[in-house]
Amino acid sequence: MKNAAVIVLASLLAACAYPPRSSSVYSPYQTQTMQVVRTGTVESVRTVTIASPPQSGVGTLGGAALGGIAGNSIGSGNGRAATTVIGAIAGGLIGNRVEEGANMRQGLEITVHLDSGELVAITQVADEMFRPGERVRLLSSGGMTRVSH
Incomplete structure (x- = not known):
């Protein structure tokens, strides 16, 4: 039972990860559109963290479900009900944090002259x-600009 819960949690959390927004990856609506190309010289580069997009809730729900299952296996009677609720709340909070962290990306702030x-x-x-x-x-189209070599 516990192994199944771990497998379910891992699957749910893997589903939380968004594909990277790479400068080399184009979405379907970005293809066959004209882009304005400008050239320049890199002035400076700074490492930044790109925050996660709005969360899907899968991490929270998956964590709450697994926490509730784990809590339900502890105690009996009213104690079991209490540990189930506590486990679900704690699991939901942990799942939310895991989803948030899984979707953070390393980025660059590139200043170009x-x-x-x-x-x-x-x-x-x-x-x-x-x-x-x-x-x-610098390739620009539809309000989006990307830097490439």
Whole structure:
């Protein structure tokens, strides 16, 4: 029974992870659209953490279910009911934190001195490394801009 609960929790938490928002990954609506391309030189690069998107609730629900199951196996009578409730609450809180942490991403804030003279900063997932002095391209479309080599 306990092994099954662990497998269910692991499956639920794996489902919480969102795919990375890579500068190399395009969503379907971004294909076959024109992008404005600007060029420039990297001025500076700073490591940042990209906060998780709004949570799905799967971590909270999965944790609460498993916590309730674990709490239900302790005690008897009114004590069992109390440990079931406490286990569900604690499991829900832990599951929420796990989902939140699983969806955090390492990112880069890249400041670029454009050839036009403008200075801009773009934040994106850290899937490609940039160094000051490098020549880069900025691709913009629909309010979204990404930096690439």
